[in-house]
Amino acid sequence: MDLASFLTSVLTSFVIFVVLVLVFTFLSRRPGNAPVYYPSLLLRGLDPGEGRRRGTRSPVGWIRDAISASETDVIAAGGVDAAVYLVFLSSVLSILVYSGIVLLPVLLPVAGTDRGLELTAAAGISPKNDEKNNSAPELPEIQRLALSNIQYIFEDAHIFARTTEISMFIHSLQPQSMRLWAFLLSVYWVSFVTYFVLWKSYKHVSNLRATARSTPDFKPEEFAVLVRDVPRSSPDETIKDSVDSYFRALHPNTFYRSMVVTDHTKADKIYLEIEDHKKKIARAEVLYANSKTESNPEGIKPTHRTGFLGLIGKKVDTIEYCSEQIKELLPKLEAEQKTTLRDKQQQAAIVFFNSRSVAASASQTLHAQVFDKWTVMEAPEPRDIIWPNLSRNIYERQIRQVVVYSIVFLTVVFYMVPITAVSAISTLENLRKVLPFLKVVVDRPAIKTVLQAYLPQIALIVFLALLPAFLMFLSKAEGIPSQSHAVRATSGKYFYFVVFNVFLVYTLGKTLFTSLRTILDNANIGVIINMLATSLPGGATFFLTFVALKFFVGYGLELSRLIPLIIFHLKRKYLCKTEDEVKAAWAPGDLGYSTRVPNDMLIATVVLCYSVMAPLIIPFGVAYFALGWLIAKNQVLRVYVPSYESNGRMWPHMHTRIIAALLLYQATMIGVIGLKKFIYSPILAPLLPISFIFAYICHMRFYPAFANTPLEVAQHELKETPNMDAIYTAYIPQCLKPDKLEDLDVFEDAQSHSTSRAPSI
Amino acid sequence: MDLASFLTSVLTSFVIFVVLVLVFTFLSRRPGNAPVYYPSLLLRGLDPGEGRRRGTRSPVGWIRDAISASETDVIAAGGVDAAVYLVFLSSVLSILVYSGIVLLPVLLPVAGTDRGLELTAAAGISPKNDEKNNSAPELPEIQRLALSNIQYIFEDAHIFARTTEISMFIHSLQPQSMRLWAFLLSVYWVSFVTYFVLWKSYKHVSNLRATARSTPDFKPEEFAVLVRDVPRSSPDETIKDSVDSYFRALHPNTFYRSMVVTDHTKADKIYLEIEDHKKKIARAEVLYANSKTESNPEGIKPTHRTGFLGLIGKKVDTIEYCSEQIKELLPKLEAEQKTTLRDKQQQAAIVFFNSRSVAASASQTLHAQVFDKWTVMEAPEPRDIIWPNLSRNIYERQIRQVVVYSIVFLTVVFYMVPITAVSAISTLENLRKVLPFLKVVVDRPAIKTVLQAYLPQIALIVFLALLPAFLMFLSKAEGIPSQSHAVRATSGKYFYFVVFNVFLVYTLGKTLFTSLRTILDNANIGVIINMLATSLPGGATFFLTFVALKFFVGYGLELSRLIPLIIFHLKRKYLCKTEDEVKAAWAPGDLGYSTRVPNDMLIATVVLCYSVMAPLIIPFGVAYFALGWLIAKNQVLRVYVPSYESNGRMWPHMHTRIIAALLLYQATMIGVIGLKKFIYSPILAPLLPISFIFAYICHMRFYPAFANTPLEVAQHELKETPNMDAIYTAYIPQCLKPDKLEDLDVFEDAQSHSTSRAPSI
Structure with missing residues (x-):
């Protein structure tokens, strides 16, 4: 250049x-x-x-x-x-x-x-x-x-x-x-x-x-612990029962209640269908209202076809049709909710405690004699959870991790093949040869200079844009329980990718x-x-340009x-x-x-x-x-x-x-x-060993408080007595939530029984 | 051979x-x-x-x-x-x-x-x-x-x-x-x-x-937690006070009391002196009684000299002299005990809880936001503790570990120099050359055969006998808190030494x-x-002989x-x-x-x-x-x-x-x-990777329960209400123990205040 x-x-x-x-x-x-x-x-x-x-x-x-x-x-x-x-x-x-x-x-x-x-x-x-x-x-x-x-x-x-x-x-x-x-x-x-x-x-x-x-306002995740690898209980006992009895025995005074993770994909599908219909009704109603002009005070009732993409099939009145659909789906959803809660329990649960420090302490304490059962960790925020990953057992998680890491390694090492190919092609001369019709544009000096300056960088940036989604997919496939963790995992993979492929290669x-x-x-x-x-x-010059372009x-x-x-x-x-x-x-x-x-x-x-x-x-x-x-x-x-x-x-x-x-x-x-x-x-x-020692000391000193909640922090007093019901409800997936909060007790049977109420502070 | x-x-x-x-x-x-x-x-x-x-x-x-x-x-x-x-x-x-x-x-x-x-x-x-x-x-x-x-x-x-x-x-x-x-x-x-x-x-x-x-009889170490890296409290507050207030705040209902580790070397010295005198008196009394034969019904009062090894100095009556010494030393010991407890507090403590599961949970929970303060771990058995190591802070421990590992590495790698030298000298021909007077013995066929068979092995065994004490010294120098841990560390070092030097070399x-x-x-x-x-x-033949000799x-x-x-x-x-x-x-x-x-x-x-x-x-x-x-x-x-x-x-x-x-x-x-x-x-x-995977799975599945106490295990019920005083007393070092147990309360001031008594089960 x-x-x-x-x-x-x-x-x-x-x-x-x-x-x-x-x-x-x-x-x-x-x-x-x-x-x-x-x-x-x-x-x-x-x-x-x-x-x-x-x-x-x-x-x-x-x-x-x-x-x-x-x-x-x-x-x-x-x-x-x-x-x-x-x-x-x-x-x-x-x-x-x-x-x-x-x-x-x-x-x-x-x-x-x-x-x-x-x-x-x-x-x-x-x-x-x-x-x-x-x-x-x-x-x-x-x-x-x-x-x-x-x-x-x-x-x-x-x-x-x-x-x-x-x-x-x-x-x-x-x-x-x-x-x-x-x-x-x-x-x-x-x-x-x-x-x-x-x-x-x-x-x-x-x-x-x-x-x-340690802020005084309470957050649901601070009272909860995520339990994975729940052992299969005997056939006449549900997983929920075994979680309840296990935790009630180990935390007799502090266990509040538990919520077993369920496979709610089907309920979720029905729920989304209902939501979709609701949106359609709302939209149709607006359209209907707008169509009531002075010339046509009756308005036109919006219609659509029931077939593929609304293009084929019977023509129906949208509002009526969707309302009927919702009426049909609601009992279905309710039935599915019940089935899900009863029969589709997975081997993971969220367990609630009645104080923050107990939850923090429980999440760090080994529960079972063998580690492949009753693994506990801090619960992610409700909105942060990746539900399908919760029930993966410890061995599956390990295997998935190894497979994902291998794929990432291969991607990082061999991604340079297409990149170098593209940067070889994307020199102006090659481009003119391959795509002769570009000659007119390319031969103008001004355009030529600009193109020459940007082409390799643009090729690089386009290539990089395709990657994050793939890496995010891989990270989620590892069995990570939360979005934020998956983002960190993706970021790590992407960093090594970027340094190796862009910088080194x-x-x-x-x-x-x-x-x-x-x-x-x-x-x-x-x-x-x-x-x-x-x-x-x-x-140096290439990267100067690269930094300038980027920023x-x-x-x-x-x-x-x-x-x-x-x-x-x-x-x-x-x-x-x-x-x-x-x-x-x-x-x-x-x-x-x-x-x-x-x-x-x-x-x-x-x-x-x-x-x-x-x-x-x-x-x-x-x-x-x-x-x-x-x-x-x-x-x-x-x-x-x-x-x-x-x-x-x-x-x-x-x-x-x-x-x-x-x-x-x-x-x-x-x-x-x-x-x-x-x-x-x-x-x-000596610089390299010094850096390693520095990294080690930082890790030793600060990292534990990032991996776990220190008691010092969890012990801070709350502004008010926590509303344990609200904490519990925050974790119920949208599709399993009863319509009214008062119905919560109906679901109690299926979810879990509470043993102790919030402590009186 | x-x-x-x-x-x-x-x-x-x-x-x-x-x-x-x-x-x-x-x-x-x-x-x-x-x-x-x-x-x-x-x-x-x-x-x-x-x-x-x-x-x-x-x-x-x-x-x-x-x-x-x-x-x-x-x-x-x-x-x-x-x-x-x-x-x-x-x-x-x-x-x-x-x-x-x-x-x-x-x-x-x-x-x-x-x-x-x-x-x-x-x-x-x-x-x-x-x-x-x-x-x-x-x-x-x-x-x-x-x-x-x-x-x-x-x-x-x-x-x-x-x-x-x-x-x-x-x-x-x-x-x-x-x-x-x-x-x-x-x-x-x-x-x-x-x-x-x-x-x-x-x-x-x-x-x-x-x-x-999970046996129902109680062990003191199951109720205790070892706390190290206690931060320096303000000058007007003792370390004991800051330990007490910290743990009372974090474990308000379960903290029993704490015992700050003190530098009791001086008290220990006085205590041992007293014990020594007591033994001397007992011995002298037996001698005195034995000397009362029929011919000499008065007996001879045993005497000794006060100087170096009892060889020089004034001759004194042993029983009288020692009794006087004890009388002199006892108030000194008491004074020293008080000084030790008040002024020689170290930055470590043993904290007692009123239930096993709370102690197990506390020992696994991160307490402070930065990890170089308030490090907690399971307490070793009282007899197992290496007192002087408890107060070493986390950075000192790390540095000591690195130094010790380097020394061990050098020992393992370069110990073969003397070994090979010895095995070169210890062939019969060399031995005869170096020590000609052995010729008479060595040239007899029967003796020759035996010597030829054993000499290298004996050289090896003698060399190995010198090592364990050195490795044990190194392990203790790492800052390990308990004897049993030091034994494990020594054993690990010795294993790598033995495999490298005996087997490989x-x-x-x-x-x-x-x-x-x-x-x-x-x-x-x-x-x-x-x-x-x-x-x-x-x-193969060498090792067959080696195994045979060994066993x-x-x-x-x-x-x-x-x-x-x-x-x-x-x-x-x-x-x-x-x-x-x-x-x-x-x-x-x-x-x-x-x-x-x-x-x-x-x-x-x-x-x-x-x-x-x-x-x-x-x-x-x-x-x-x-x-x-x-x-x-x-x-x-x-x-x-x-x-x-x-x-x-x-x-x-x-x-x-x-x-x-x-x-x-x-x-x-x-x-x-x-x-x-x-x-x-x-x-x-594939065998090598299979072995690594096997090792990893075993470690993942079983090791946590060896590193920590699982709650499952700690939760088992006790036979009787634990006697918290006995648990506490078990950890008082011999030289600081009051003469009568009733005096315990006198020491309470200096040791720690109890907040809660054992729970009523």
């Missing part, structure tokens, strides 16, 4: 960003767009007008709002998970800022004042270098290109190029150069800054979680394929570090919400008839951590890895995370609605990934500085 | 064994020896006469007694730990018996009827083989020697030799020989027999543990040193397996208790004056699992590894474990007294070691059969 494309890429990205921000500023002031730009406020019953009015005063009002919002506001709006996500962004930001403060003023002059470049050019040693680095054939080309162009065009880029390869190459000519010391110490600086920031953040998040979990590129044989023959870590070290520096265009789209806006307006105009339908059209969803976090982590990894090799990438990284933090905060406050609350359970996951990135960075730097044959480079070796 | 030495070795061992058994039969019938042969019975207040009388009827009466004793008897006599040790021995025995039943009748004829030996001898291909296996230069020599001698002397040994190397070598000449199938399937048979037996044993031990833990011998460079260059598992495969078969002589000594007997009689005759001193002279001690288990494991590993290569080792292994089981049972029933009770906590450790041995065996066999270039040998490859 030459400098022209690089500049074009960054500049176009920036222009797009500015346009999108202007669009946002304009559109978000129009009241009709409120459901798109302020859905979270609307749902919380707040007036978006206030924000909008302030926005009117100044186009950057949203920035002021985002910055001035405290963490408490964020937690109120988006829950602890959103706050933790912001902590993650600001942590990476701090790491980069602290690194940049030292690295930029130190490394740029150190590299920039070195006369190595002219020396190299004069002596014409560049080709020699080329031969020396023959393990990475494409690397010197990019480098020489970047170098020859950057050299006399602008000073900054010049410095940038020097910093990375040239300065280092020069040092290999002057092996005793003390300038390498600056780089060496920089590696240590970045590492220690990371440790410091991560330690502080972990502490902060740990406190956030503790505070959130792209940088190593074909080197990897050609030297695969070498790797297999000398399979050891040294070779891999060597390869990283020779190949990585070449990718300018990505954030522009994120902020302006153009796509949801268009969809919302289209839907409202042509599809939605009832209030509920309009509401569904602007339902904002949650932040989507499963892809958001790994993508941010990819950028963090890239910036960390290049931070010392090419310090100029740091400002880009800072911009990415600063803007990211700002926009995410805005979106959390105004747009997204959390679909579950895991109280920051995501943090240990993020923490581990940042450390993984740090390890990758340290290994690379050991390789890069080692390759220069710098005599003091072994000084870097 | 030639056949003559082999036979001499086995025969002399056997003769020694028979002599020792006869000695035992004779000596154990003499009533004066009862404290040596029946100390456990005496201590439990049973009449050893019954056993002796039965023993009179038949010299093998003890065998009948041992066999007829049920597991309940064993538990009553030696606790669950002893029973678990017997289960371990009988499990290995079962594995070997089941293996032998199939392997001996199948493999011996398969190998024996092959005409390969004659073929080899006729064709003179043996030297070729020698060249082929050049990586193990010493191996073919031993092999050829064993072979040439065994061939025409007796049929069994002939078969034995064939079974191992020859038959395999022949198969390499006839590459398609289907006879190898028998060996290949044997490997599977042994593996599956091991899985089967281990699974059954784990289940059995798990039940044993559950039963032992002896078999690989110098091969290892010469090819160390090769290994380092091609460090991968394949090379190691290859080396194992080429070197191991040569060691005949070792068990003979164990059963006859010659050394304790001699020591006891010497002490009683010349040293002991008072009853207490006699009692101390025959105090039997416990089984000493820390060395016993790894030594048995070494034999099990050796026999397993050679089981298919040289099936004739199986009868030796069976004899070892059958005799071992019998003698251990006898000793448990009559001799040893357990010094702690960990309820079979040792089992998971033994289980893991047996699986480690199995893995070593499987890897070796893959190598050995692979070396024959047998086309179907990859069929063995």
Whole structure:
């Protein structure tokens, strides 16, 4: 990639960003767009007008709002998970800022004042270098290109190029150069800054979680425990009975009641059918009312066909037909509910206790002598549960996990095959050959430059977009009991995928394929570090573009919400008839951590890895995370609605990934500085063990409180006596809920008996 | 080693064994020896006469007694730990018996009827083989020697030799020989027999543990929880106060009281001094009474000197002097007790709850938000506690562990240096050269043969005897809170030491040193397996001798208790004056699992590894474990007294070691059969992963109940209302105990306040 494309890429990205921000500023002031730009406020019953009015005063009002919002506001709006996500962004930001403060003023002059470049050019040693680095054939080309162009065009880029390869190459000519010391110490600086920031953040998040979990308002999941692997009771005893008698014996004074998990797919189907009919009636009624114009006061009764997609079959009056259907289905549902509760009990249950600390303690206590029976764990939130997974037994879960991990491993390793194929095809020349009709477009210089700049990145991004759903499917197939856990699992898989396939494969590129044989023959870590070290520096420009594209265009789209806006307006105009339908059209969803976090982590990894090799990438990284933090905060406050609350359970996951990135960075730097044959480079070796020790200590100190509820936290007093019935009812699946809450007692028989009432506090 | 030495070795061992058994039969019938042969019975207040009388009827009466004793008897006599040790021995025995039943009748004829030996001898291909296996230069020599001698002397040994190397070598000449199938399937048979037996044993031990833990009589440790890493309280609050207020807040209804761990070294010193003086007085009184003969009715008052070892200094009247000393020391002790309790509180405590299930639950529940504060775990038995380790904080423990592991690693790897040096020197020729005066002895053929047979083994055994104490010291230095845990840790270290240094180093011998460079260059598992495969078969004869020596002589000594007997009689005759001193002279001690288990494991590993290569080792292994089981049972029933009770906590450790041995065996066999270039040998490859999966499933299913107390078990009802005061008193260290129990309340102030009394059941 030459400098022209690089500049074009960054500049176009920036222009797009500015346009999108202007669009946002304009559109978000129009009241009709409120459901798109302020859905979270609307749902919380707040007036978006206030924000909008302030926005009117100044186009950057949203920035002021985002910055001035405290963490408490964020937690109120988006829950602890959103706050933790912001902590993650600001942590990476701090790491980069602290690194940049030292690295930029130190490394740029150190590299920039070195006369190595002219020396190299004069002596014409560049080709020699080329031969020396023959393990990475494409690397010197990019480098020489970047170098020859950057050299006399602008000073900054010049410095940038020097910093990375040239300065280092020069040092290999002057092996005793003390300038390498600056780089060496920089590696240590970045590492220690990371440790410091991560330690502080972990502490902060740990406190956030503790505070959130010890609030005086009660949450159903804090009184419940999820029990799996319930042993098959004797044929004349139901599973419910055995759960009840078991827990009543072990927790005689504190057991409240239990709810056996049932296979309610059939009941759910009927329930959804009824709901569907209800929606149809509501819609038909609106249509009917609207059709009562003055010219036709009777109106037209809406009709539809009963067959496939309403296209074939008998024509019926919608309102009448659906009402009849509901009348028919209701008794069916009731019967099915009874059957489900009685005969479709699964080997899992949710057990309720009458105090938080008892539930916390019970979820951590081993119950049975053999572990494959009566496994207990903390109960997920009701909305968070993946019901079908609860009843999978422990061996099935293990086997599923192994199978899923194997599939993920294969996906991670062999996904690069299509990616490299696409990036080979997607060079402009190839594209012109394969699709000759594109010649007209492609041959125009302006378009050519833009295309050349973006094509590989776009191919990459499109490919990545196809993956998350697949990984989420795999994670759920593992038998994980809750959505939030599945999201974490997906995020983990996606992170390793992204780092391996995007970062490593792209940088190593074909080197990897050609030297695969070498790797297999000398399979050891040294070779891999060597390869990283020779190949990585070449990718700096590519990743600069990648980061720029990601953040300018990505954030522009994120902020302006153009796509949801268009969809919302289209839907409202042509599809939605009832209030509920309009509401569904602007339902904002949650932040989507499963892809958001790994993508941010990819950028963090890239910036960390290049931070010392090419310090100029740091400002880009800072911009990415600063803007990211700002926009995410805005979106959390105004747009997204959390679909579950895991109280920051995501943090240990993020923490581990940042450390993984740090390890990758340290290994690379050991390789890069080692390759220069710098005599003091072994000084870097202790960094890897230090990182492992740091990770271990953090894990030991903080992790237990994320995996379990500490008693300290569970013991906090409640605001009021908990309504145990409400807690219990919260866990009844929608399709099994009796119509009126008073009917609860009817269901008691089938669900469970209560033994003790809430304690009198 | 030639056949003559082999036979001499086995025969002399056997003769020694028979002599020792006869000695035992004779000596154990003499009533004066009862404290040596029946100390456990005496201590439990049973009449050893019954056993002796039965023993009179038949010299093998003890065998009948041992066999007829049920597991309940064993538990009553030696606790669950002893029973678990017997289960371990009988499990290995079962594995070997089941293996032998199939392997001996199948493999011996398969190998024996092959005409390969004659073929080899006729064709003179043996030297070729020698060249082929050049990586193990010493191996073919031993092999050829064993072979040439065994061939025409007796049929069994002939078969034995064939079974191992020859038959395999022949198969390499006839590459398609289907006879190898028998060996290949044997490997599977042994593996599956091991899985089967281990699974059954784990289940059995798990039940044993559950039963032992749910007995209706109460044990203090079941009501207590050990709390470590108590955070420093504010200066005006003692640690005791902060423990009390913390636990009272978290367990408002179930907290009974707490006892803060104190640094009582000084009090302990004074206490021991007093005890010492008391003993001296008792001894002097006996001496005084004895001196009152008819000729001297006044008697001689015993005197001693106060200086160093009673040799220098002023001569004083012992009784008077000691009484005065005690009078002086008693108020000092009392003062020191008060200071200790008030000012020497450590950051650890034992917290008592008023029910077993609450204590079990509390020990498994996370208490603090950060894990480096208020770490809780199950309390060890009072007699089992290592007091000075309790107050080490979590970081110190981690660091100590890392340091200890490094030292152990270095010891395990470099201990072979002295061992190989000794075994090089200890060949007869070297010995004669180094110590010429031995010539007269060494040159006699009979003595020469015996020495040749035993010398290397004796060198080995002496070396091994020096180690356990060192490993125990290291284990305690890790900061482990209980003796039983330290024993387990020592046993684990010792096992890896023994397997690595005795088994691997002896078999690989110098091969290892010469090819160390090769290994380092091609460090991968394949090379190691290859080396194992080429070197191991040569060691068969050595290990046969080793096993024979171990079990005949070792068990003979164990059963006859010659050394304790001699020591006891010497002490009683010349040293002991008072009853207490006699009692101390025959105090039997416990089984000493820390060395016993790894030594048995070494034999099990050796026999397993050679089981298919040289099936004739199986009868030796069976004899070892059958005799071992019998003698251990006898000793448990009559001799040893357990010094702690960990309820079979040792089992998971033994289980893991047996699986480690199995893995070593499987890897070796893959190598050995692979070396024959047998086309179907990859069929063995799945065995290793199967073993890992088996180990994982066992760990997952059974281990949790060994690491923690399941509620199921803790919930069992007690026989009577527990006496909480007795439970509390059990944990007061000897030196801090008030003289009379009524004084307990005086100490209450300093120890802790009780909040709730035992629940009324």
